[in-house]
Amino acid sequence: MESAASRQSPPGLPVPDLTPAEDQAWSALLFARRWSRGATAPLASATPVPDPLMATEGLIARSEATGWGVPPAATGEVRTLLELYLPLLPRQPMATLTLGHLGQSLDGYIATARGESCYVTGPANIRHLHCLRALADAVLVGAETVAADDPRLTTRLVPGDNPTRVILDPRRRLPVARQVFQDGAAPTLLVCAAGEGLPHRWGQAEVLAVPTAEDGRLRLEALVGELHRRGLRHLFVEGGGLTVSRFLAAGLLDRLHLAVAPVVIGEGRRGLTLPASPALGDCLRPSCRVFRLGADLLFDCETRPDPGGAGARAVTEPREANSLGAPVLSRVY
Numbered sequence: 001m002e003s004a005a006s007r008q009s010p011p012g013l014p015v016p017d018l019t020p021a022e023d024q025a026w027s028a029l030l031f032a033r034r035w036s037r038g039a040t041a042p043l044a045s046a047t048p049v050p051d052p053l054m055a056t057e058g059l060i061a062r063s064e065a066t067g068w069g070v071p072p073a074a075t076g077e078v079r080t081l082l083e084l085y086l087p088l089l090p091r092q093p094m095a096t097l098t099l100g101h102l103g104q105s106l107d108g109y110i111a112t113a114r115g116e117s118c119y120v121t122g123p124a125n126i127r128h129l130h131c132l133r134a135l136a137d138a139v140l141v142g143a144e145t146v147a148a149d150d151p152r153l154t155t156r157l158v159p160g161d162n163p164t165r166v167i168l169d170p171r172r173r174l175p176v177a178r179q180v181f182q183d184g185a186a187p188t189l190l191v192c193a194a195g196e197g198l199p200h201r202w203g204q205a206e207v208l209a210v211p212t213a214e215d216g217r218l219r220l221e222a223l224v225g226e227l228h229r230r231g232l233r234h235l236f237v238e239g240g241g242l243t244v245s246r247f248l249a250a251g252l253l254d255r256l257h258l259a260v261a262p263v264v265i266g267e268g269r270r271g272l273t274l275p276a277s278p279a280l281g282d283c284l285r286p287s288c289r290v291f292r293l294g295a296d297l298l299f300d301c302e303t304r305p306d307p308g309g310a311g312a313r314a315v316t317e318p319r320e321a322n323s324l325g326a327p328v329l330s331r332v333y
């Protein structure tokens with residue numbers, strides 16, 4: 001295991017604040033997220049948009065046919081923010097969504113060979129990670145990420161609640177001194193391979209036993225089912241490369257956010273590692289939207305085109321596309 005090296009918010013990292021207009025749009029998103037979490041029955045088409053949403057000056061609209069939408073009046077940075085995050089809101093209260101994210105170099109690495117990943121991507125993408133945490137019910141990471149980074153996995157750079165933290169450590173390699181097991185900042189689950197002699201708790205974390213497949217790997221569909229049963233329906237798989245790859249290979253990712261930074265690492269920890277495809281035609285070629293985050297490009301990929309009606313379809317007016325033919329952040333952070 002690598003030595004701990006914090007990857008979270010080092011002093012001096014110039015993470016941009018939300019502008020007042022973005023802040024208002026973000027508040028509307030958080031409100032819509034909480035509202036849809038709290039609702040327990042399918043929303044009828046006649047469901048009126050609740051007052052607090054109206055209080056955000058009509059920034060978000062919702063209809064059963066189209067889901068959450070960006071009103072035509074939204075422009076510039078507010079429109080881009082809503083276009084990026086509205087598809088992550090549940091269209092119906094019980095809908096599920098699993099999103100993966102990796103920040104990688106031009107040559108496809110997420111960390112150096114020593115495990116250093118502070119920072120592959122720039123500050124705008126770091127803030128984006130915190131937005132993804134705030135919108136999720138649970139954030140999941142593999143054991144190697146906790147070993148290398150000792151992350152807190154909390155929402156600190158934008159307003160929003162901390163998600164439940166889920167650490168995949170099948171062989172129980174991680175020391176109890178890691179921050180996620182000690183700080184009590186959010187409910188925490190340590191996912192281990194089912195077997196004899198598992199403790200009930202590891203520090204402040206609850207130990208969750210999950211069955212393994214013949215190859216000894218955790219049965220991720222069993223884990224996801226258990227998280228859904230606990231009401232954790234919006235899952236954010238934050239890394240590392242092996243963990244995101246296993247969710248993708250198991251067909252469990254609805255969306256994948258790949259942030260590509262203009263840096264070449266040469267040799268290091270791989271981002272996606274999937275079984276080889278015999279032919280190019282067999283390769284996964286998801287539909288993508290591309291957003292600009294500072295110097296990085298974010299590919300928002302629909303890896304499972306119809307996630308059971310989980311996400312919203314942003315209702316957007318035709319707008320000017322850039323040379324990438326996709327919406328981009330109108331403002332460079």
Ligand SMILES: NC(=O)c1ccc[n+]([C@@H]2O[C@H](COP(=O)([O-])OP(=O)(O)OC[C@H]3O[C@@H](n4cnc5c(N)ncnc54)[C@H](OP(=O)(O)O)[C@@H]3O)[C@@H](O)[C@H]2O)c1
Pocket residue numbers: 007101102103104110111114115116117120141142143144145146148149168169170171172173216217218219220238239240241242243244246269270
């Ligand atoms: N740039 C980014 O976006 C980003 C994000 C996060 C982390 N990182 C960096 O990436 C590196 C860690 O990534 P990584 O790919 O090496 O490892 P990782 O995905 O963090 O952890 C992999 C480990 O998690 C456990 N695991 C995950 N899924 C499992 C499954 N289905 N079944 C059984 N075990 C499972 C396994 O533990 P066992 O080996 O014990 O079986 C596996 O070796 C660190 O250097 C970190 O700094 C970068």
